[in-house]
Amino acid sequence: MTKMLTINELKFMYRNRDVLDRIAFSVRPGQVVAVLGPNGVGKTTLLKCLNRILKPREGTVLLDEENLLDLGTMEIARKVSYVPQRVETGRLTAFDAVLLGRRPHIGWDVTHRDLSIVDAIFKKMGMEDLRLVSIDEMSGGELQKVAIARALVQEPQVLLLDEPTSNLDLKNQVEILTIIREVVRDHNIAAVMTLHDLNQALRFADTFIFIKDGRVFVQGSHDIVTSLIIEEVYGLPVMIGELCGVRCVIPTACKIS
Amino acid sequence: MHTEFGTVPADYLAYTRKKVFWIAGSLVLVFVLFILAISVGAIAIPPVDVLQTLFGAGTSTKWDRIIWNIRLPQALAAIVAGTGLAIAGVAMQSILRNPLASPFTLGISSAGAFGAAVSIIVLGAGKVQSTVANPVTITNPYLTTIVAFAFCMLATAVILLFSHLKGASPEIMVLTGVALSSLFSAGVMFLQYFSSDTQLAAVVFWTFGDVGRATWETLPLMAVVVAAATLYFIYNRWNYNAIDAGDETAQGLGVDVQRTRIVGMTVATLVAAVIVALLGVIGFVGLVCPHMMRRVVGDDQRYLIPASAVAGAILLLASDTVARVIVAPYILPVAVLTAFLGAPLFIFLLFRGYKR
Numbered sequence: 001m002t003k004m005l006t007i008n009e010l011k012f013m014y015r016n017r018d019v020l021d022r023i024a025f026s027v028r029p030g031q032v033v034a035v036l037g038p039n040g041v042g043k044t045t046l047l048k049c050l051n052r053i054l055k056p057r058e059g060t061v062l063l064d065e066e067n068l069l070d071l072g073t074m075e076i077a078r079k080v081s082y083v084p085q086r087v088e089t090g091r092l093t094a095f096d097a098v099l100l101g102r103r104p105h106i107g108w109d110v111t112h113r114d115l116s117i118v119d120a121i122f123k124k125m126g127m128e129d130l131r132l133v134s135i136d137e138m139s140g141g142e143l144q145k146v147a148i149a150r151a152l153v154q155e156p157q158v159l160l161l162d163e164p165t166s167n168l169d170l171k172n173q174v175e176i177l178t179i180i181r182e183v184v185r186d187h188n189i190a191a192v193m194t195l196h197d198l199n200q201a202l203r204f205a206d207t208f209i210f211i212k213d214g215r216v217f218v219q220g221s222h223d224i225v226t227s228l229i230i231e232e233v234y235g236l237p238v239m240i241g242e243l244c245g246v247r248c249v250i251p252t253a254c255k256i257s
Numbered sequence: 258m259h260t261e262f263g264t265v266p267a268d269y270l271a272y273t274r275k276k277v278f279w280i281a282g283s284l285v286l287v288f289v290l291f292i293l294a295i296s297v298g299a300i301a302i303p304p305v306d307v308l309q310t311l312f313g314a315g316t317s318t319k320w321d322r323i324i325w326n327i328r329l330p331q332a333l334a335a336i337v338a339g340t341g342l343a344i345a346g347v348a349m350q351s352i353l354r355n356p357l358a359s360p361f362t363l364g365i366s367s368a369g370a371f372g373a374a375v376s377i378i379v380l381g382a383g384k385v386q387s388t389v390a391n392p393v394t395i396t397n398p399y400l401t402t403i404v405a406f407a408f409c410m411l412a413t414a415v416i417l418l419f420s421h422l423k424g425a426s427p428e429i430m431v432l433t434g435v436a437l438s439s440l441f442s443a444g445v446m447f448l449q450y451f452s453s454d455t456q457l458a459a460v461v462f463w464t465f466g467d468v469g470r471a472t473w474e475t476l477p478l479m480a481v482v483v484a485a486a487t488l489y490f491i492y493n494r495w496n497y498n499a500i501d502a503g504d505e506t507a508q509g510l511g512v513d514v515q516r517t518r519i520v521g522m523t524v525a526t527l528v529a530a531v532i533v534a535l536l537g538v539i540g541f542v543g544l545v546c547p548h549m550m551r552r553v554v555g556d557d558q559r560y561l562i563p564a565s566a567v568a569g570a571i572l573l574l575a576s577d578t579v580a581r582v583i584v585a586p587y588i589l590p591v592a593v594l595t596a597f598l599g600a601p602l603f604i605f606l607l608f609r610g611y612k613r
Contacts, residue, residue, distance in 0.1 A: 053508045077511025088503035091556035095269050100502060103495050103510040115265040132272055134555075147506075154510070 003064040003157050004028055005190040010059035012042075012049050019045050021214045023059070027190040027207070029157075032181060034205035035194045038234050041211045043194040044085065047160045050192065051080040063157060077104035081151035085162040087143050089136040094127065094146050097135050101150035114153075121149045125179060141172035148176065152183055159184065161193035165200060173197070177204040198230065198249040222247070276560040279553055283567040287336065290571060294332040294578040295324055299586060334471030334479070335574040335591070338532045339542055341483035343569025345525040346543030347550075347562055348490050351497040352521040353427040359544035360529030363434030364412050366540065367441035369533035372408030373463045374445045376401040378452045401463065402534045409530030412437050416526070417519060424515065430522060466539030466592035468577050475535050486528045487566055493521065494558040501556060541596045542569055545603045552606045572599055 010023040019042045027033045035043050048054040050061050052069055061068040068076055081101070090097070095118060102114040122128050125145055130138070135146055144164060151159060164180065165173040181204050184191045195201045201208065202225060209219040210233045217233055218224050230238045230249060239250045295311075296304045302320050311329070315321045342360060349358035360366060380400060416433045423429040449457050471479070490497075496517050499507035504514050529543070549572075550564040573591065576598045580589040 048505075051509060053505065073508070073513055074511035077509065080509075082505070082509030084503065084505035084509065086503065086505075088501075088506065090501050091551070092498070092501075093269075093272070093555075095266075096498075096557050097502065100495070100498055100510065103499055103512070106495055108492075112265060115269075119264055119266055119269075131266060132268060150506075151509075160509075 003190070004062075005158050005192075006060075006062040007050065008060045008062065010046070010049055010061070011057045012045055012054060013057050014045075018214055020049065020056070023211075023216055025207075025209055025216060025219055027158075027192060029188040029190050030185050031206045032184050032191045032193065032204060033207045033209060034201040035192060035209050035211060036198065036201060036233070037211035037217075039196075042214050043211060044162050046211070047082065047162050047192065047194060050158070050160055051076050051082050053082070074104050077154065079156060080158040080160060081154035081156040082160040083147050083151045083162065083164060085166060087147040089138070089143065091134055091136055093132045094135055094138070094142075095122070095131045097146050098122070098149045098153055101153035104154060117153050117155075118149075121153050124183075125149055140167045141169070141176070144168060144172070144176055145179070148179065152187075156189060159189045159191040159193075161191065163194055163196065165195070165197065173200060180204070198225075202247045202249070225249075273560075276554045276557075276564075280560065280564050280567060283564065283571060287567060287570050287574065290574045290578065291332055291336065294335070294574055295328045297578060297582055298323075298328060330471050330473055330476055331469050331577065332574060333476055334468040334536065335577045336570040337476065337480050337483050338468055338471075338536055338539065339546075339569035339571070339573030340487065340566045341479070341528045341532050341569070342539060342543040342573070343546035343565045344483070344487050344490055344562060345529045346545075346569075347547035347558075347565040348497070348521055348525045349543075350547055351501060351558060351561075352518050352525075353430055354500065355427060355431050356548070357544070358431060358434075360526065360533070361538075361540045361543060362438065363416065363431070363526070364436075364438035364441060365409050365434075365526055365529045366533050366538045367438045367445070368408040368412035369405040369530065370460075370464045370538055371441040371444045371448075372405035372534075373401050373537075374448045374452075374460045375408070376404035377459045377463065378448045378456045380404065406530055406534035408441070409526070409533055412441070413523065413526040413530065417522060420522075421519065427518070430518070464538045464592075465590035466533070466537035467590035468536055468539075468573065469588070469590070470536050479531055479535055482528055482531045486524050487562075489524050490521070490562050493517065494562055497521075497558040497562075501558070537590070537592065539573070539592045539595055541599045542572055545599045546572055549603065549606055552609070 004026060006026040008024050010020055012020040023046060025033070035046060037043055045054060049056045052073070056069065063079060068080065098121065099110065099114065099118050102110060102117070106114065122131055127145060127149070130142060135143060138146070148164065161180065164176055168176060177200055180191065183189065207219065207221055208225055210217040210229060212233050218229055227238050227240050237252045239252050241248060241250060292304050292307050295307045296302050300323060302324065306315065306320060307324065309315050310321055310324045346359040349363065350356055415437060416430055419433045420426065420430045445460070449460060452460065496512045499510045499512045500514060500517065507514050546568040547561065547565045550561055550568050554560040554564045572595065576594045577591040579598065580591045580594040583589060
């Protein structure tokens with residue numbers, strides 16, 4: 001059940017403006033792809049085109065041979081799960097909030113299997129104590145974990161994550177990205193995530209796609225992430241150094257006077 | 258993705274079982290109130306005799322007649338209408354993600370009142386027999402009901418049209434409803450200004466919603482519509498839960514949010530329109546019952562929809578029973594009392610906060 005995700009010639013227009021133009025890339029199962037680029041460049045739009053929350057003008061999103069864009073919304077949801085940037089709270093318990101992830105698989109009512117899958121994910125993510133806590137009483141990090149758990153019980157082959165670490169402190173950022181990294185490998189999911197933090201991207205992603213002016217500017221593995229490329233895409237001079245064996249990006253132009 | 262299996266945690270099962278008990282307990286309360294509602298009135302009938310009469314073993318023909326002709330249809334109408342208004346309210350609040358949504362706040366009731374006013378004043382359906390004991394006889398009740406219903410559906414159509422043009426956004430739906438509500442209220446005032454005293458009285462009396470207006474002819478229609486809508490909403494409970502988690506999350510879960518909103522709103526307003534057209538304006542039940550039950554069973558629509566339905570039945574049945582005896586020998590229309598009973602209870606629950 002491990003499938004390759006291939007995006008071909010994807011084009012999205014908003015009113016008469018090209019937002020995304022001829023986007024193409026592919027993701028192997030077990031791989032995390034980081035979509036990078038400045039604000040407003042269309043990263044979120046790209047993610048939403050992949051599971052047809054937004055309808056692309058042209059192009060295909062293939063899961064092996066099958067074009068996801070031809071499927072019904074419920075069928076897509078059985079294969080692709082999506083964690084939006086903003087996770088809404090409510091007065092549900094964490095268990096019920098995660099159980100909602102079984103929606104695409106539920107007929108009339110939840111089965112024993114649904115409940116036990118939810119229980120397993122709580123154990124796996126070490127959140128058993130949170131099961132019956134109402135999600136409106138949770139911290140940002142806990143809420144994000146609930147959203148990711150919800151996406152995982154959907155049993156997806158493709159996982160889309162929009163800024164999974166925005167609003168999180170450093171510890172939670174590392175924790176969340178580590179969890180994502182692990183489940184993607186363990187379950188052979190193809191993951192696409194947008195990130196602002198280039199340092200986190202360098203640590204947790206396998207492949208990198210830089211978007212500029214609605215097009216793929218450059219894509220590839222670690223070796224394409226150079227100070228030159230980053231300066232081209234973000235318009236900011238940076239230095240890439242290595243600290244304790246980890247590559248990091250440091251802006252050089254910002255002097256505080 | 259392969260997922261290893263866990264067990265179903267016992268504490269979660271206990272937690273859900275508690276909610277089911279709440280709903281079951283409330284159902285028992287509906288039954289008790291039902292018997293009580295039939296038993297009290299100008300002529301008191303002991304509950305035991307009520308039960309006997311209902312099971313066809315009544316001993317007094319006089320009680321038989323009172324129960325079968327007057328009190329039973331009225332009590333059943335209170336249960337059906339209360340259920341209908343409450344599910345319409347809970348569905349609207351969830352679909353529109355707005356705690357103030359209800360058939361009353363979205364202009365359905367005002368539209369019905371305007372329709373009734375048109376039929377009485379413009380089309381001449383009303384003539385009032387102005388005694389306090391039997392205040393209103395609308396000479397052509399069918400015309401009034403049909404015109405009221407037509408205007409309710411017109412309001413629904415306008416709300417849906419505008420929201421369709423704007424991508425079914427909840428804000429557009431709510432604000433269009435609020436605007437329509439005041440437009441129709443203004444229309445009623447305009448018509449009333451040019452009406453005769455008797456017409457004016459007929460319109461005013463019509464707007465006092467009264468479950469006593471239900472007859473054995475209209476009850477089945479109301480019951481079928483309410484039952485079908487309840488089933489529809491319960492069937493969609495997972496979609497409403499998904500929408501509660503945010504439009505984008507819902508779409509990611511395969512829910513067609515726009516379609517779910519439009520169909521849900523249509524069903525909810527249809528239920529409200531049928532009830533308003535047949536019984537008049539009964540405010541507060543649709544708004545308050547979902548909020549009362551949120552405090553008890555939480556926001557999970559799996560439990561909230563059935564719980565609200567039962568709460569609606571309880572509130573309207575209790576209000577109607579009190580309305581019939583509180584200023585005896587006069588009988589108040591239930592609409593006068595729903596807010597009186599509901600509001601303090603509602604505020605009390607708001608202060609008590611949420612039960613988790």
